Amino acid sequence: MKSNQLTISELNRNRRTAGFIDRLIKNVLLSLFENIEHGELTIVDGDAVYQFGKRSAAFDCHARITVLDSRFWGDIGLGGTIGAGEAYMQNLWECDDLTDLVRILVRNRDVLDRMDSGLSRLTRPVNKLIHLLRRNSRDGSRKNIAAHYDLGNDMFSLFLDETMMYSCGIFESPTATLKQASEAKLDRICQKLELGPDDHVVEIGTGWGGFAIHAARHYGCRVTTTTISRAQYDYASERVKAAGLEDRITLLLQDYRDLEGTYDKLVSIEMIEAVGPNFMDTYFEKCSSLLKPDGAMLLQAITIADQRYEEAKRSVDFIQKYIFPGGFIPSVTAMSDSITRRTDLRLFHLEDIGPHYATTLGRWREQFFHNIEQVRALGYPESFIRMWEFYLCYTEGGFAERAIGTVHMLLTKPANRSASIIPKLERPVAETPRAARRLHSV
Template structure:
């Protein structure tokens, strides 16, 4: 369904900064004349004045490109890197700014440089997929060992305390329901869809004529509800409402649903959709932190919410789920994951995604989940299914829709810098799944002895 009109929040990035001292500022104009609002995007307007460090960064980038299936084009020079003309081409329009940003803040600066229009590519996903596939080796080993000295640190303001989590969630999910409705499918589902294997028919439980993405989203939701054994009379807790589609499908099964969210915009639309579907008597939507939930539930479901919990609160998150579960209850989670070695290497650093898209976010590894469960709960993983390529396809569809409806995004009041930021975010995420650096998994959690099911 189409989201109701809501007041857009104009281009509101996360403005938290690392505490480290900044080098001198070079107030050069932004490349290619892109209009950038300095109040909304101070670190996009600001270009570091560090020519020596920029020169070092250029050498490191050129060295990395030389061994990758990638081409790098600088003004007035032939492309460097691969000799294969079919490999992705990264075109740098303003080398001084591009390399200075990378020298100062690594991948954060790389993303900000794209937002500023200092580099482009006709195959943005291709460029980012190559980089994601080699992320562990892009930086020379000696510098990797000194990561703690040069990497940006996560700001304490983004800790996911009860108060902090509300602010972090609002900065993304309260941007505007209308924005999300432009690129999501009619189910308003903002998580990985589950597509059928090539050549197999669409799910017979979906209405005839439904668009493939909606069918795939329903298949994903139904699999989670099946994992949690949700049926008539099930008392179901959902942590992370989204826009209400999972709660609606659970209610159609006859479940009694309590679903919690920290997003006022999402709750408003979810309540409207639940009311229009006639399930107000079966679904309760609370504007509440998961730590404040009370009651007893036969099942719990949480879709791509653990990524917003924060590592220090993972034990609390899982203990809360365990506390709320009745004997014999089941928990079905969908989680985006990264390899455990990359989690260990990056868990304390401040990323572009954390700065501009998901403040306070951190992707877990399956190993980390297993360790937290073993140390802090009586829960164990009984089933674990990964489907990362399906997320790449989901993100591709979202990115295509977002690009096609860029004019409508602008009409909502989101400026060009925001649109470039969002395009980079969707492409960056898609590349993570295409490269295999990221995965998405559905996990069934049960109490101890039952974990051998």
């Protein structure tokens, strides 16, 4: 009995200590949020309401956080943005517009940086070690890719369009559908490469077969495409067979480093993010070796600002920890330097289509919650649903604020003399209406 009483006493003392730490961290964070100048943030914690910043005509963003559990403060104070995401997954807080919240924090970059560099520095070494253990070797890449893309084809089909393109679309009008945006992006890629019936294209990163099918069906070229995701390989195989394109498309379940042969053109759509900085040279060297002397490649890549690249290499974010293990976003300069250092490829054309990604992500989120009961029926728990919501809003806000971008890099070999006509990029669509971006009840 005495032992049990001691245990209960210790638990109560631990709770009081944890509560004291949470209150201490809360005061530090509230003081930090006083520095918000752009946009308006409201925090409701019990009967207390805290207001920071101010909306303006130039930046009319507002977010309202409701604290549901006092552990919220400690998680953010000790974990920064990763801690915020983890607390959201645990339902410790709610927000009426997560995307606007991300935009406000990105717009007030100093506040965000200080939030991620204060006490959260204590947890950085652990997160960094976990990330380093997810190195993109051949075996590591297979495990990292499986951790995300083998979540279930049925789940991805509930928020992607019929093309199953899991990458930035191009919205040529505000009323364009997701499918139209995906097809416009695919056409843009094919047109930049001037694909035709005489071309044999190699694609690094099959996805669910969207590019290969589109290019073979509409441009008549042959496509050899590779993936290391068994789930994607099986799904793409069925799609190719159903499309009657088995004579034009060859599917491989193979690491890009093991590809052989030479091709007229090469395409890689948002696959380089799974390569990592340590293997970037290897990746571009392999791409160059796969092309004929007059070949060309089109790379679609998510990018981070050059000025933040080195810091990003030293840190780990929510996406890397929970969504894309082993993932890393390169910068344009980092890729250009690698290309110059290890290949004879030349940059022919560069285009940033990043503004379209905010719209793409917003549409994905709308579709995801439109089909939320089907997601639940597949067995995904509420913590996963909240994680996915945080991921989609986190990235949507980042693209909306241009903290991250998406580029098309058209690269050519020395003997290439193409008179390629670069299609004019349509103006980005208007922002998704705020009302449509409000979070759905989960």
